[in-house]
Amino acid sequence: MSKKQDIMAATLDLIHEEGLQSVTFSKLFKRANVGAGTIYNYFANKEELVNAVYKEARILMGESLLQGYDPEASLYERFKCLQLNRLNFGIHYPKEFLFIDSFSFSSYISPELRNMEDVHQSSEVVLSLIVEGQKQGMIKEMDSHLCHQLIHGIISSILKGYYIDKYPLNDVQVQQILESSWKAILV
Amino acid sequence: MSKKQDIMAATLDLIHEEGLQSVTFSKLFKRANVGAGTIYNYFANKEELVNAVYKEARILMGESLLQGYDPEASLYERFKCLQLNRLNFGIHYPKEFLFIDSFSFSSYISPELRNMEDVHQSSEVVLSLIVEGQKQGMIKEMDSHLCHQLIHGIISSILKGYYIDKYPLNDVQVQQILESSWKAILV
Amino acid sequence: MSKKQDIMAATLDLIHEEGLQSVTFSKLFKRANVGAGTIYNYFANKEELVNAVYKEARILMGESLLQGYDPEASLYERFKCLQLNRLNFGIHYPKEFLFIDSFSFSSYISPELRNMEDVHQSSEVVLSLIVEGQKQGMIKEMDSHLCHQLIHGIISSILKGYYIDKYPLNDVQVQQILESSWKAILV
Amino acid sequence: MSKKQDIMAATLDLIHEEGLQSVTFSKLFKRANVGAGTIYNYFANKEELVNAVYKEARILMGESLLQGYDPEASLYERFKCLQLNRLNFGIHYPKEFLFIDSFSFSSYISPELRNMEDVHQSSEVVLSLIVEGQKQGMIKEMDSHLCHQLIHGIISSILKGYYIDKYPLNDVQVQQILESSWKAILV
DNA sequence: CATGAATGAGCGTTCATTCAT
């Protein structure tokens, strides 16, 4: 792995373990096994480093959310795919998920990055799916952003409980969650 | 007593505006209009100050969550009351809500405080309501903590979208949210 | 006892217990059982307080050093009286002795105070005793200040060893010390 | 290595000039011409710095005190060597001498350091010399620690008078002091 | 007189950043 990736991986690890506030450069150097000045060959400052880590996580998330999405499938199949992708991303990449969840609204992350297209692509897919479902009379008439937030919020919240070992997330639970979130927005 | 309240209010404001990490004492002194040493008449150190602010927010939340709760009312009425209380707390006390949401799992908050009884009382009311509903065959059979997390997660997520002006939260939306979250957990 | 004396006694105690550097006003207030502002009714600032304590100790020492001094007695008798007075002062007033010993050359003590007449009276008695002895051919010809310092130094040093319990100071030891210091300066 | 030495030298200078209590880091930085953080590359904190300076002074003193000591020489020759070494150390290293003299019993100095072997070696040489002299009937029968303290005290006291220019310390005076201290403990 | 809450300059220390090697 390159020095640059060592640094970014160490950054994400430290953010996950102790929170952004306690990611000091001296901890970072030791963890990443690089010299104090090496970071500045790759990143102009701490903020750019964190933003780069954020960007990488967002790209990874963006790729995950639309994985296997079949525009031709039924409304419910497409809905399940999107929700499952989000859930699986959170299960397999907890560090990335929590980092994105915590800092998307932080002033630490630059506005340009916050509005990256990657994840928004998936957001738009979700939004148009909602609108489509409402036109068909399947999905309840409500503000589409509110509806979007609602089904995402279920996944995020479930994941946070899972991370602190409140319950397992096996196939049974996963199916229950998908059903629940679907029923929540049906007419 | 006013100085203490000034300091705590300024702390909560700053946490809300810039995040806990950037609550420096120099910002705090200016915001609260007190001298550098004044804080130490009331709080042993920064951590105790933050914990005191957290405790106050938790007490306020604890009082709000069970407001008007009638144990004799129907299952659905009780459910709506609990969800509505949470939503209203978030609407009227956004700073408190976000602070609690962000830092309940932070190492900055002492474990004793994290496990205060106040909010947990309401948690147990919710949990037993879920179990009761499951016995009656109304609520879907699933891990009660998972179910709890699900309905809370909906409210939290909706509130976060509301805070960044994604949509309004008028009576219409509020009713939709209550219905959605109820349908999410019905059999 | 008056507030003023409470404060001065507490100051001397604290200096003796922890050293001047750690005599903070907050410790002082608690020890002396007075309010934070009360000191300023009696002393303009910390330095004046310390100087006042120093002055009081010096006055006490000045009184002690010439106690029972009989100008008509023999050279040796007068020498023994002076040395014994110094030794006894150190034995009975360890806090005062050590404070004077440590801070006589500190910049904390004002020059005027350092050159108070009280103890110097006794110094001049000692010096003229030395000169007289040298004229009589009993005391070795040497710089009288050097001689003075020598016999004082013996007493001071012995006291410091006594304070840390290196040895007892009973009559036997006291007699040995007086003899030794006398022999040290004889021709 | 130069920065470390700069810092230690500046520390010793400041202690000598103004006392330990006024060795603030801001004075230290200016004096040593280093940045505020540089000290922490070499010393964990202020106390460790002071202890390091103390240790260096003690090592220097330990080397000086037994210089040229010939165990085969006569009792008086050995006595003179020890006393002269101490006197010379004080004359050539006044800052080190006063620092050790003042702070050997300060809580600032760690107990391990206080009980270093270096200087104690010389103490034991002095003590056994005293005991030997007492067995031979040359040195007065008295507590050996008392006797030790007495002859050290003479040197210390003389040096303090010398430092404030009370008198010169040329060969004549030095010989007088050695004789006086010898006579003080003879039978 | 006596009080103690309030003050803010100054403390020891941390840590993002620089730069000579």
Add this chain to the structure above:
DNA sequence: TATGAATGAACGCTCATTCAT
């Protein structure tokens, strides 16, 4: 590139001093 000693602004905190009561 890669390094890490050096830097100094900024941090949390202390404490002598003030002043309204």
